[in-house]
Amino acid sequence: MKKKLLMACVVVALPLLVSCGSSEKERATQVAASAPTVLVEDAWVRATIGAKDTTMTAAFMSLTNPGNADIKLTSATSPAAGMVQLHEMAMKDGKMVMQEKAGGINVPAGSHAHLAPSGDHVMLMQLTKALKPGDEVPVTLKFSDGTSHDLTVPVKAFTEEEEHYHPSETPTS
Structure with a gap:
């Protein structure tokens, strides 16, 4: 025993x-x-209520890479949108246009990348519903090092002049 x-x-x-x-x-x-290699701060999604086009919007945020190697934001997904792309604003034929950012958004080692109106951003298209201030949108960010971040992003009113979210149009300034 x-x-x-x-x-x-x-x-x-x-x-x-x-x-x-x-x-x-x-x-x-x-x-x-297992620790996240990119820190995500100040994320928000532009409300579509009152916008000219309520089928698309953008998510903005600050990405910080405390590591020793550059990392890219390679893609994003959201159940609130039928399609999600990484976009940039670029000069084309003398006009500022929005376009998909080939290769993703670089987050330099020991530095930041700011996703902001009139700059790089996460584009949410084919929205499943109109978004009003106070709503929350789930977004998953995927990075080149294999990590991902699941976020719940607040929807906020867009307080600056409304921008055009169409690739062929010039945003108002």
Whole structure:
């Protein structure tokens, strides 16, 4: 009886003792591997209520890369939109136009990328419903290092002059 009890204790205790044997370096590596490599702050989505086009909008945010290597925001998804793309504003034939950003949005090592109106942004198209201030939109950001961020982004009123979210039109300034 004592042998069986001793064996049961060994069987239960052995995995615990083995896990205690992990080095600090191994544990730090495991924590670092699971930690987000890009920090996302101040995210918001432009409300569509009152806009000329309520079928699309944009998400804006600040991305910080505390690491030693550049990382790219490669894609984004949202159940609130039928299509999501990464966009930029660029000069074309003397006009400022919106276009898909080929290759994604770079977040330099030890620096920031600001997604803002009239600049890089996450474009939400084919919206499933109109968005009003106070709503929340789920957005998933995917990065070149394989990490992703699941966000719940607040919808805010657009307080500047309304911009045109069409690739062929010039935004108002």
